[in-house]
Amino acid sequence: MLNKLRLLTPGPTPLPEEVRLALAKDMIHHRKQDFVRVMERIQPGLQYLFGTAQQVLPLTCSGTGAMHAAVTNLFAPGEKVLVVEGGKFGERWREIAHAHGLVVTSLVQENGVAVSAGDVRAALQADPELRGVLVQASETSTGVLHPVHELAAVTRGINVLLVVDGISAVGISPCPMDAWGIDCLLTGSQKGLMLPPGLALLAMSERAWDKVRSVGSTNFYFNLLAERDKSLNHQTLFTSPVNLLQGLSVSLDLFREQTLEAVYAKQWALTSMARAGAVSLGLELLARTHFTWGLTSIRLPAGIDGGEVLKVAAQRCGVVMAGGQGELKKCVVRLGHMGHVDWADVLAGLHALQVGLHAAGGYCATNTYMEDAVRAYEEALRDGCPEMRDKEQA
Numbered sequence: 258m259l260n261k262l263r264l265l266t267p268g269p270t271p272l273p274e275e276v277r278l279a280l281a282k283d284m285i286h287h288r289k290q291d292f293v294r295v296m297e298r299i300q301p302g303l304q305y306l307f308g309t310a311q312q313v314l315p316l317t318c319s320g321t322g323a324m325h326a327a328v329t330n331l332f333a334p335g336e337k338v339l340v341v342e343g344g345k346f347g348e349r350w351r352e353i354a355h356a357h358g359l360v361v362t363s364l365v366q367e368n369g370v371a372v373s374a375g376d377v378r379a380a381l382q383a384d385p386e387l388r389g390v391l392v393q394a395s396e397t398s399t400g401v402l403h404p405v406h407e408l409a410a411v412t413r414g415i416n417v418l419l420v421v422d423g424i425s426a427v428g429i430s431p432c433p434m435d436a437w438g439i440d441c442l443l444t445g446s447q448k449g450l451m452l453p454p455g456l457a458l459l460a461m462s463e464r465a466w467d468k469v470r471s472v473g474s475t476n477f478y479f480n481l482l483a484e485r486d487k488s489l490n491h492q493t494l495f496t497s498p499v500n501l502l503q504g505l506s507v508s509l510d511l512f513r514e515q516t517l518e519a520v521y522a523k524q525w526a527l528t529s530m531a532r533a534g535a536v537s538l539g540l541e542l543l544a545r546t547h548f549t550w551g552l553t554s555i556r557l558p559a560g561i562d563g564g565e566v567l568k569v570a571a572q573r574c575g576v577v578m579a580g581g582q583g584e585l586k587k588c589v590v591r592l593g594h595m596g597h598v599d600w601a602d603v604l605a606g607l608h609a610l611q612v613g614l615h616a617a618g619g620y621c622a623t624n625t626y627m628e629d630a631v632r633a634y635e636e637a638l639r640d641g642c643p644e645m646r647d648k649e650q651a
């Protein structure tokens with residue numbers, strides 16, 4: 258193969274060398290002191306990442322497992338929840354809630370559009386029996402960033418729990434659990450955390466733990482109260498994913514060395530870069546205002562087959578990107594730029610997209626997209642990300 262393989266998908270993401278070396282270590286036993294030391298190191302790093310003083314639980318499952326654990330521990334069958342359905346993963350909240358026997362009200366959003374806090378407030382006022390709001394911080398299927406901070410301002414004063422799927426947000430864009438008042442925040446290993454798939458992480462607020470106690474889930478595997486007790490003793494309920502946790506320990510060290518602020522600033526700059534490059538290629542962006550910082554969803558011109566674009570980009574340029582999901586499958590390309598990805602990867606992604614487009618439809622773009630993208634990156638780094646600008650003004 259002439260090209261380096263560049264995995265620019267919204268998970269799994271490339272792994273830093275330090276993490277790969279940690280993953281390659283031989284087994285240690287999950288009930289012995291060496292493992293306890295790994296767990297002791299991990300917890301403060303996780304609390305920093307989540308922005309919480311609560312215990313962050315490692316769970317042995319993909320991200321969806323943590324969604325399932327949250328729903329089944331926080332709500333009893335028959336309870337009512339509000340689901341923000343902004344795409345594939347919002348639908349997944351509804352499916353999990355249905356499977357658990359919850360009564361679901363959905364706020365269905367148009368593709369590419371974020372939910373408004375006003376709509377959530379109105380829905381909660383219309384039905385005072387709703388006990389939870391289930392939402393994605395970042396809806397990975399469309400690249401939309403829901404306004405979790407504003408949603409928390411709605412739920413924190415009332416008897417409604419805010420449950421946030423942060424799988425493509427934690428470690429990518431700000432989502433400080435305690436400061437914002439999120440009741441349950443969860444993520445998976447293979448997106449922002451620069452790890453292989455197979456590990457999920459979940460934390461809950463004090464009032465969410467009270468709710469878990471009152472529900473008294475009968476789960477055998479995802480029993481979060483039992484898992485929490487074990488975690489406080491630096492273990493997991495069943496055999497731990499030892500290698501993933503050793504990798505996590507290193508990945509969390511990287512976050513602390515770099516600082517979350519710097520990581521968010523980089524993610525914002527990569528997002529600005531991808532968006533400017535796509536626009537300069539004459540393409541339309543799916544999410545116009547509230548967009549995710551870890552991927553960019555780009556609409557393809559009518560008549561161009563997205564499958565062909567992705568195939569050519571992979572074969573000729575070594576760049577693996579994702580298509581759309583569901584009805585967007587063939588008409589959207591999702592350029593992932595989360596985790597261990599930098600400006601040169603995004604540049605490669607944009608070029609591969611251009612090569613793929615050309616092959617798929619004889620489409621001719623401007624030839625300034627590379628310069629435009631790099632300029633946007635440098636400007637975004639110089640100006641800082643929105644949250645930091647807000648802080649400076651405050």
Ligand SMILES: *Cc1c(COP(=O)(O)O)cnc(C)c1O
Nearest residue numbers: 319320321346395397424425445
């Ligand atoms: C990737 C993703 C999931 C699914 O995670 P799995 O690890 O595949 O179970 C759920 N929600 C969001 C927002 C995601 O990005």
